[in-house]
Amino acid sequence: MLTENLLRNRATQLSAEEHGALEAAVSETRLWRAGQVVVRQGTPVNISTLLVEGFMTRHVDAPDGRRHLVAIHFPGDFVDLHAYPLKQLDHDVGALTDVKVAVFTHAALERLQEHHSVLTRRLWFLTLLDAAMHRQWIYRLASLKAIERVAHFICETNARLLAIGASDGNSFALPMTQEDIGQVCGLTNVHVNRVLRELREAGLCQLRSSTVQIMDASGLVKRALFDPAYLYLNPETAARAGARTGVPHG
């Protein structure tokens, strides 16, 4: 099922009927090769894509040619649903690995919106989840040190992959170079390398041949100052991802 991972294990979930309506609205599936740029910033678009298999990125190009990631996407993410109201994007969308996506035309989304008020709110929720992650990335860049940023990113990725069954909580595949991680965390590839060594030597986690191994989950969460509340996971998944127990913080 193409929409299988959509909102899976989140606070808000889809009913069987809603899954059906969405599946019926898919106009086609497409494949993209690793490295391809799927949407360019500023280009008018009239489709949105749901990621089914593989990893994708959203990134902005700096005037000096360097790029910086503003989001990374896993199966079940509605990568550019925001293009539906926005009609053009302020960033590029690219394939990190070979990927398979399901295509929704905006005309189809408009029909859904007119007939499924609750489902519309769920889709809106999806785009807001995205914004919540953006906020956490802002926090990460502004407030955390290099090692905390990388640890935080690993915790976030683990949590999100847990939700779709792509992590068992202790290890998961992460096909990113140290350069890529640097573009997420605002660090150079050299410094990412040193930070990863430090995390490894501290017995917290290691990244080798595109696989993350978490050796000390609670230690890592603590080192990362990570709290998965912003991911709006269901309680069980949140607990597995390292949620603080007891009353909400604040």
Added chain:
Amino acid sequence: MLTENLLRNRATQLSAEEHGALEAAVSETRLWRAGQVVVRQGTPVNISTLLVEGFMTRHVDAPDGRRHLVAIHFPGDFVDLHAYPLKQLDHDVGALTDVKVAVFTHAALERLQEHHSVLTRRLWFLTLLDAAMHRQWIYRLASLKAIERVAHFICETNARLLAIGASDGNSFALPMTQEDIGQVCGLTNVHVNRVLRELREAGLCQLRSSTVQIMDASGLVKRALFDPAYLYLNPETAARAGARTGVPHG
């Protein structure tokens, strides 16, 4: 009119009828004093607030007690419209100055959503504009140097205030301390001070007694690597805000 500044001078705008529907959905107006925290993260909410007068912030609290801004809001911003689908927030909302807000209950928004499909998409658009700004803040923190970050923030603020008639393009009121600006740009108050001096001595802009004076608009835009495309302004306003002329970048 309470909704006067909502989507004013943006690529997407509201019809007179839509303005009317929104005005009718306002349940009350409220006042808050400068410094008050209006919504706490993690608290269930069933209203959303449109900022009518004054400035507000959204910020996350770090475990060590320091706070960091993830957004700043001006009149016409629907500060926590995202609470409508999310039902609880992953950050605090606070009043930077004394403010006046219009309150929409989520029940009222639900009624609007059921009867006004196009207006719903406009509201959705609003929350995505917010996300687009988040992305630019990520870019700013990850890719720009201190002086560029501050310049970029000033350009962004100028552009947004231009859109609502609160800047003439050369000067505007900005009731923020250097500490506040530091929390936006990921800098200490001390370093913000040095950077402001540098901008002043370079003849680009100055901030004195809560007022920004732009002396060299195009120089400032250039120094900030600023491009207002992500604000989805209408073409005239974008041009005044320093948009690159000619074909879209990319």
Added chain:
DNA sequence: CGCTAGCTTGATCTCACTCAATAGCAGTGG
């Protein structure tokens, strides 16, 4: 008039960047 919050400047320190060199490893072609 004294208090307090915010602004300004100097001195020192440190985290992360830059530059540079080496190593490993997959793919490619002779």
Added chain:
DNA sequence: CCACTGCTATTGAGTGAGATCAAGCTAGCG
């Protein structure tokens, strides 16, 4: 089969942007 190429990872040495610590200054306000 091996040489070659390009990409990624690793480590070292030197540098620099911005943090930290500390002190003095300014202005609004009770």
